[in-house]
Amino acid sequence: MAGLGCLMVFVTSYLDQGREAHDLALPCPAWMVPAPRLLPRAAATSTAQTQPVGSGRHIRMPSIFAYQSSEVDWCESNFQHSELVAEFYNTCSCLKNRRGLNVPISEVEKRFGGLGPFSLESLAVHPEVGAPEKAPRKGCRFPPLPPLLTTPSPRPPLFQFSNVTFFIFGPLMMFLMYPYAQKRSRCIYITWILFMVIGLFSMYFHMTLSLLGQLLDEIAILWLLASSYSIWMPRCYFPTFLGENRPRFTCLVLITTVVSTFLSFLRPVINAYALNSIAVHILYIVFQEYKKTNNKELRHIMEMSVVLWAFALTSWISDRLLCSFWQRINFFYLHSIWHVLISITFPYGMVTMALVDARYEMPGHTLKVRYWPRDTWPVGLPYVEVRDDKNC
Structure with a gap:
């Protein structure tokens, strides 16, 4: 589903690439609002532990669907090659553009202010950690994406x-x-x-x-x-x-x-x-x-x-x-x-x-x-x- 969401984002961008950015003033769907920035689990936990008693903030237990909610973690570093895939080499997964070249997920995040329901806000244990720095925009203005990458990214093992x-x-x-x-x-x-x-x-x-x-x-x-x-x-x-x-x-x-x-x-x-x-x-x-x-x-x-x-x-x-x-x-x-x-x-x-x-x-x-x-x-x-x- 995450790959399908990213594909929808790319298709929408290239269909509108010929239009000027100021001509786009469409209402933002709920899933296009900026997502909270990602924090490693350890950072989120330590931040939550430092909250003063009685501050009104409560630690939310992660659901069984949440990223990194399992106690089992393997040796491979998490989210090193993709912000959607925790263990890249232990998973058969690779996001590619229409020319078959690897596209950095960070580029999508930067251009669209988050991936909406496909973002990884569930990584943070504390609900208040990593809140958006600015309020969601009232209108969607998507500047055209840069030209497609012409150099393939390093091929993984x-x-x-x-x-x-x-x-x-x-x-x-x-x-x-x-x-x-x-x-x-x-x-x-x-x-x-x-x-x-x-x-x-x-x-x-x-x-x-x-x-x-x-x-x-x-x-x-x-x-x-x-x-x-x-x-x-x-x-x-x-x-x-x-x-x-x-x-x-x-x-x-x-x-x-x-x-x-x-x-x-x-x-x-x-x-x-x-x-x-x-x-x-x-x-x-x-x-x-x-x-x-x-x-x-x-x-x-x-x-x-x-x-x-x-x-x-x-x-x-x-x-x-x-x-x-x-x-x-x-x-x-x-x-x-x-x-x-x-x-x-x-x-x-x-x-x-x-x-x-x-x-x-x-x-x-x-x-x-x-x-x-x-x-x-x-x-x-x-x-x-x-x-x-x-x-x-």
């Missing part, structure tokens, strides 16, 4: 597009795994839809650092894990009181996930650690199945899944615990690397669980691991090809 892989791998894996889903279960499509939803919510979270974005991102991950458990968990690992009844196990997973969803609102700051702890149980299952099989293909895909997950987790932990070190060397992209690696790890993990599951649920079929775009390439996206067992 590839990690700017860290969430795009979710939207590429999701539909691609749905297409590649279509024959397998027809044989096993069409519920597999739910996992890939949730996979793409995670990419969308992750972009929203890192763009705003809002509590709502954090909860949406983490709850989507929780439900993705729940759907994977329900589909691919081998029956021999079911709780003993369920026997080997998959519908009962699915009901248990559903109830547990619903309860966990509500619990995630109590202490959101620990949600990410709780989700990562689930990987310990998944690793236990992979290790047990690794010992049971002599299939080299299955062992290779298991090893690749674990290695990719280990690199991804290392990036995530390093960004959380060693932030001061990475800031000293001006390297803020570890969480972006986490996005890329974990989006590659999931296809490998899903193929691993599909191969393990086939040993229990598809005895009349043989699953062959293939790689897109070609099997002969050193790097590829894994998927399974279903073959009927002629001996059955």
